[in-house]
Amino acid sequence: MKPADLKLMSVDELWALHLEINSALERKIAAEKAELEKRLRKLRSNGASSRTFERKRRPYPQVFPKYRNPAKPAETWAGRGKQPRWLTAQLKSGKKKLEDFLIHASSSRVRRSGARS
Template sequence: MNMLDQELDTMSLGDLKKLQSKVSTAIKTYEDRQRKMALVELEAKAAEMGFSLSELTGAPSRKGKVNPPKYRNPEDPAQTWSGRGRQPGWVKEALARGDALDNYLIVR
């Protein structure tokens, strides 16, 4: 019997369950790190050969779908918003003034 076995034999059930949880988490995070490292290496090799990994595997790109802008700030046309996610400051200010969001639609 080695030293680790002796330590485990003296632990309470609660401590053993905590240890089991920590070991499960450590295994999962280890596997996640290994998977990410493999993906980075594969993407680098594909880029070295002039391709993206998604082109070679036929898998969809990992980049999220970009939603086109739906609203535009008339005071600064460079400021747009897709209507999804957190409202930008200029939208919040317009709504606080009582403006209708429809007034800022790009396509009516």
């Protein structure tokens, strides 16, 4: 049907066409929904469930902090992700550089990395 044909139709004819299209859409949607539900039942009967498709995250190693807030030593940052507010504020002041907040390697880490005798 061409758009010019629609312009020639009366309101009653257009409304009848609208109702016919709605009923055709309802039939097709119902048939498609029934087919999808049938496929879902078949998948579930084969043992597939929502638990089958769950993925567990792999374990990540612990990330140790690299930077410490000198004003509040409990506040640390590992250097990953967004910079914490305390660090951003102090860097913006221009008085310190990022390297000034580095946590120095402890003696236990030095021993772990060194060779044993």
